[in-house]
Amino acid sequence: MAKAGVTDSQTRLKIFRAASDIFEEKGYEGARMQEIADKAGINKALLHYYFRSKDQLFMAVFQVLLKKMFEKIMTIFAADITFKEKIRLFLGQHIDFLSKNPKLPIFLLNEISKNPSIATGLKETLQYGEMRDLLYMKHAKELRGYGIKKSDMPQLMVTVVSMSVFPYAAREMIAIMMPQMLDNKRFKTFMEERKEFASDFILNSLKHRKK
Amino acid sequence: MAKAGVTDSQTRLKIFRAASDIFEEKGYEGARMQEIADKAGINKALLHYYFRSKDQLFMAVFQVLLKKMFEKIMTIFAADITFKEKIRLFLGQHIDFLSKNPKLPIFLLNEISKNPSIATGLKETLQYGEMRDLLYMKHAKELRGYGIKKSDMPQLMVTVVSMSVFPYAAREMIAIMMPQMLDNKRFKTFMEERKEFASDFILNSLKHRKK
DNA sequence: CATATTTTTGACCTATTGGTTAATTCATTT
DNA sequence: AAATGAATTAACCAATAGGTCAAAAATATG
Known part of the structure; x- marks a missing residue:
């Protein structure tokens, strides 16, 4: 009962x-x-x-998984640390999260791409623009120091998120050119190394940005 | 006849x-x-x-589309120019290519992820390792100048490719946080700007890499 | 314990799907 | 123009899919 x-x-x-x-x-x-x-x-x-129905069962599952993904990202981005630290924290924690849910990215990306309307629920929950603006406001000084304007935020955020998400979504594609990626242990190592590689890569680029 | x-x-x-x-x-x-x-x-x-059968029809289509994608990438990477120029050329041409085939990334990524065996054909054609090694050999001096070791190539290549591919594969997901991306014109502009943003971002990072 | 309510099941229904077949139309050859 | 082979079709088939239903178990209630 x-x-x-x-x-x-x-x-x-x-x-x-x-x-x-x-x-x-x-x-x-x-x-x-x-x-x-x-x-x-x-x-x-x-x-x-x-x-x-199948539809309702799917929707129940999809909503939870989509929310799971977004909450993870939002939580990290909302942390009260410098932007620089945030990049490292994000790549560390998000890659940890995805390594526990490796099929989540391609599932969410594909389902939402094939049927965008299934995400309207979350879309309404998130006041759009909020995240991007909030993030910029919070780190305005630091970001301006890097030569990042508010209008650059979409490019930057897509770049950062793709660093962690893309390798999982594209793993099998990557494995066509690099078959060692099929090995779970090797892939795991690759993603572990990626935490530092991607963090350094991004921060390096920002640090020496021509304004 | x-x-x-x-x-x-x-x-x-x-x-x-x-x-x-x-x-x-x-x-x-x-x-x-x-x-x-x-x-x-x-x-x-x-x-x-x-x-x-449906299977055979699908395979015929899939092989062609997968090859189309790979050939595009390979051709650009094979060009006889500096690595620096290659980055700009790649992002310019690949984004042009994808803007004409915007659904190709998520289609290929999803199908191959759900059924990896469908790509065995191409996998055998490409002698694996070839690309990565060839690319490194060709630009060994330049890349070492950037502090890129041979073992860094997978990380770098995944990063470069994700710059162009990810926004198309994740467009609807991105649109949850940035609804303006639903507008075709806006998205087109975003991707046009991305050619320069991503090129600068990558080259900037490489140029000032701590070795 | 008897009754009411909720949970679980097997058997069934209908629509859809990939696939087949036999006949017909069309084009080519001699 | 008759014969031959390829291209095209309508009608059909069997399997599978999501979904329903009435009855049986299990559980709660007075």
């Missing part, structure tokens, strides 16, 4: 976890309700008892 | 083009043979007459 009407039942949780795994691995179109039911160890009809 | 057994018939081409569009837009799982037939203006049975 649900304790307060919001508490997830054990079964509901089992379903949700199985669905997360399957959707993340195969995407919305590739996922099968039967497979999710099997993985959750329950009947397929029970899936529809807890979540009416 | 086929002129030499290799020449594509008009119908075959129509099918191939329609299939490219649909697959690129919806992915393998999301694509429907009927929709491809409709777009090609032919009967569904004719699809199977020219390409036996």
Whole structure:
């Protein structure tokens, strides 16, 4: 029995976890309700008892995973440290986060690309512009010192985020040219090294920017 | 009638083009043979007459698109200019290329991620390591001048490629935080500016690298 | 303990999907 | 123009997919 009407039942949780795994691995179109039911160890009809349809089950999963990703990024960017420190903190923590959720980037990127409307919920939650402006205001002096104008922020932020996200999303593509990347240990090492490489790379570039 | 057994018939081409569009837009799982037939203006049975199965049709399309992407990158990297010039050339030309094929990155990234085996063909064609080593040999002096060791090449190359590819693959995700990116004109401008921003960013970082 | 409520199941339904087939149309050759 | 082979079609097929339903278990309630 649900304790307060919001508490997830054990079964509901089992379903949700199985669905997360399957959707993340195969995407919305590739996922099968039967497979999710099997993985959750329950009947397929029970899936529809807890979540009416594939769409609704998917949306429940997607919202949580998308939020998980964004909250991680936002939390780090909101920290009360210098921008310089923030870059290192971001690459360190975000790569740690992604190494625990390596399939998350390509899943989110693909699903939202194939059907942008599924993100409207989060889009409304985040007052847009907020992040970029907040970040610039917070570090205005430091950033101006680097020759970064407010209008440069989108370019800079996309660059920073791509440093951690892209290698996970593109791992198999990268492996075409560098097969050693197929080895989990090697890839892990590559990403560990990337924390420092990318941090240095970005800060180096900023430090010596021509204004 | 086929002129030499290799020449594509008009119908075959129509099918191939329609299939490219649909697959690129919806992915393998999301694509429907009927929709491809409709777009090609032919009967569904004719699809199977020219390409036996969905798998084979997909593979034909995928191979061409993957090759298209790789050849573009390889050609630029193979140019006989300094590494510095190469960075600018790459970002200029590759962004031009992707602006004509904006859905290509997420399509390739997702399909290969969901089913890595589909790329084995290309993987065998490219002698792996070749590119990275060739590139380093060609610019050994210049790169050492920047403090780039051979072992840094993977990090550097992933960084450079992500500069152009990531914004296209992540456009809808970026738009969650920066809704102006939904506007095609704005996004186009963003990517035009990115040619210079990214080039400067990379070269700046390299120029002042601590060795 | 009996009754009401919730959870779980197996069996079933319908629509969709990739794929096949046999017949027809079209073009080429002699 | 008859014959031959390739291109094209409509109709069909079997498997799979998401989804439903009524009955059975399990659990809570008075």
